[in-house]
Amino acid sequence: MVGMIPTGFKALPLPILQLSLAAVLRCGQSFRWSIFQLQESESQASLPPQAGAPTVQPTHEYRLCLRDRVVCLRQSSDTLFYRSVYPDPQPTITQLPLREAETLAWLNDYFQLDVNLLKLYEQWAARDKVFAKFQDRFGGIRMLRQDPWENLISFICSSNNNISRITKMVQGLCKQYSSPLLSLPNPNSPTEETLYYPFPAPSVLAQPDVGTMLRTLGFGYRAEFIQRTAKMLVDEHGTATKLDDPSEESERWLMALRNKSTTEAREELLKFIGVRRKVADCILLMSLDKNEVIPVDTHVHQIAMKHYGMKGASGGKSNMTPKLYDELSSKLVGIWGDYAGWAHTVLFTADLKSFSNYGLSTPGTPPSLPGTPSPKKRSRASQVTSQDDVTPITPIAPSTVKRKISILAEEVSGLSLPPDTLPEAVSLADRVKRRRRITRTDSSPLP
DNA sequence: GATTAACCTGTA
DNA sequence: ACAGGTTAAT
Numbered sequence: 001m002v003g004m005i006p007t008g009f010k011a012l013p014l015p016i017l018q019l020s021l022a023a024v025l026r027c028g029q030s031f032r033w034s035i036f037q038l039q040e041s042e043s044q045a046s047l048p049p050q051a052g053a054p055t056v057q058p059t060h061e062y063r064l065c066l067r068d069r070v071v072c073l074r075q076s077s078d079t080l081f082y083r084s085v086y087p088d089p090q091p092t093i094t095q096l097p098l099r100e101a102e103t104l105a106w107l108n109d110y111f112q113l114d115v116n117l118l119k120l121y122e123q124w125a126a127r128d129k130v131f132a133k134f135q136d137r138f139g140g141i142r143m144l145r146q147d148p149w150e151n152l153i154s155f156i157c158s159s160n161n162n163i164s165r166i167t168k169m170v171q172g173l174c175k176q177y178s179s180p181l182l183s184l185p186n187p188n189s190p191t192e193e194t195l196y197y198p199f200p201a202p203s204v205l206a207q208p209d210v211g212t213m214l215r216t217l218g219f220g221y222r223a224e225f226i227q228r229t230a231k232m233l234v235d236e237h238g239t240a241t242k243l244d245d246p247s248e249e250s251e252r253w254l255m256a257l258r259n260k261s262t263t264e265a266r267e268e269l270l271k272f273i274g275v276r277r278k279v280a281d282c283i284l285l286m287s288l289d290k291n292e293v294i295p296v297d298t299h300v301h302q303i304a305m306k307h308y309g310m311k312g313a314s315g316g317k318s319n320m321t322p323k324l325y326d327e328l329s330s331k332l333v334g335i336w337g338d339y340a341g342w343a344h345t346v347l348f349t350a351d352l353k354s355f356s357n358y359g360l361s362t363p364g365t366p367p368s369l370p371g372t373p374s375p376k377k378r379s380r381a382s383q384v385t386s387q388d389d390v391t392p393i394t395p396i397a398p399s400t401v402k403r404k405i406s407i408l409a410e411e412v413s414g415l416s417l418p419p420d421t422l423p424e425a426v427s428l429a430d431r432v433k434r435r436r437r438i439t440r441t442d443s444s445p446l447p
Numbered sequence: 448g449a450t451t452a453a454c455c456t457g458t459a
Numbered sequence: 460a461c462a463g464g465t466t467a468a469t
Contacts (some may be wrong), residue, residue, distance in 0.1 A: 028463065155463090156465095158463060158464080159454095159462095159463085159464040159465060160454080160455085160456095160461090160462060160463090160464050160465080161455095161456085161457095161462060161463075161464085162457080162458085162461090162462045162463080163462090163463080164457085164458090164462095165456075165457060165458090165462080166463090215455085218455080218456065218457090219455075219456090220454070220455025220456055221453090221454045221455050221456095221465085221466085222454095222455075222465095223455085225465080225466090273465090273466085274464090274465065274466085275465085276464065276465055276466090277464095278463075278464060278465090279463095279464075279465085282463085295463075296463095297463040297464075298461095298462085298463065298464085299462095299463050300463075319450080319451085320464080321449075321450085322448095322449090323449090348463080352463095
């Protein structure tokens with residue numbers, strides 16, 4: 001667990017308007033990223049020298065524990081810095097290039113870098129004046145492509161809950177039910193170390209005593225939902241693993257819902273305990289490639305009433321009936337189109353209280369932590385100043401990533417990446433399919 | 448089928 | 460009271 005070789009960061013050119021880690025990793029899509037604030041000196045030191053114009057240097061490091069490695073990220077205004085750390089035994093010098101290529105492929109898949117976010121913002125702004133008004137202050141907000149199993153459990157936790165608490169619950173669950181993959185010094189004080197836990201497999205959470213244990217961990221009534229859903233999943237779809245792939249059969253079954261229609265996939269998700277329309281739609285959007293799906297919650301309802309003049313109960317709260325849910329959802333899809341779910345997340349994030357001090361005038365500056373006191377609501381329109389000198393919009397170059405992947409792959413064996421080497425990374429087939437879809441979307445103008 | 452109370456726990 | 464709802468009972 002100790003003594004992994006510290007690997008330096010690699011640089012990937014990426015405009016912050018294509019991806020803002022500070023926004024995306026904290027807006028309630030994923031709840032498992034560790035976030036470290038960097039000290040001034042540190043943020044400059046460990047990074048490759050920047051040629052040319054001065055750029056805003058990283059202020060934070062973000063870390064996520066995958067099944068077989070920890071991915072560490074930092075970001076400047078035009079570059080994503082990444083490195084992966086492996087558990088012992090360390091990869092040999094000969095297998096390292098493949099591992100690094102896998103990490104890059106994972107980044108490309110997880111952040112959906114083949115999707116040109118600037119194009120999408122353009123299209124949404126053209127269709128919708130409300131979006132046009134918000135867009136400048138909330139750039140770089142995109143949909144992650146998460147693991148469906150983790151996503152399912154995380155969003156069962158989300159009912160009647162807030163981001164801060166969901167985060168604690170999910171991390172507590174990983175600590176309780178996974179063995180630490182490795183330990184890593186904190187970016188600031190290398191004397192302190194943090195253990196990194198992967199997300200536990202379905203068969204682990206399906207054990208009968210899990211409900212009770214999660215109760216003691218503060219999950220409340222969601223504790224039994226999780227255990228029962230895990231049990232249903234493994235009973236119905238199996239726990240078998242493959243020789244070179246530690247993922248369980250039921251996880252792969254969930255993953256395969258990506259290939260089904262929105263309606264079919266939703267139908268399957270609704271069978272689980274603790275999953276109704278809203279949670280199902282979150283999973284469809286965030287891990288099953290259903291980009292048009294809009295999860296309608298009370299918050300979205302507020303936004304819809306405030307900015308789009310949609311009906312709601314007089315004054316205060318109203319119950320979200322299935323009928324009202326469908327009305328709101330289809331109305332918003334009508335406004336935003338194919339990638340409506342992505343647009344919804346931009347507005348949702350823009351409206352999050354903890355992001356009220358987030359803006360593009362300071363690209364690297366993250367919002368205050370969830371739960372951290374933040375400025376009371378103020379006139380949004382009044383805050384749209386002081387962001388004139390934002391970096392000129394540079395089109396994303398997906399080819400950069402693809403080229404790097406293939407170069408790295410060739411270094412290894414002269415062949416393309418084996419499909420299932422890294423279960424959490426995209427398989428080769430998946431990547432090819434994805435590329436096609438994006439290409440079609442990008443090239444087809446909106447009606 | 449549509450409505451409604453109860454649900455765990457933390458924070459405003 | 461409310462938090463990015465859901466279950467179980469009318």
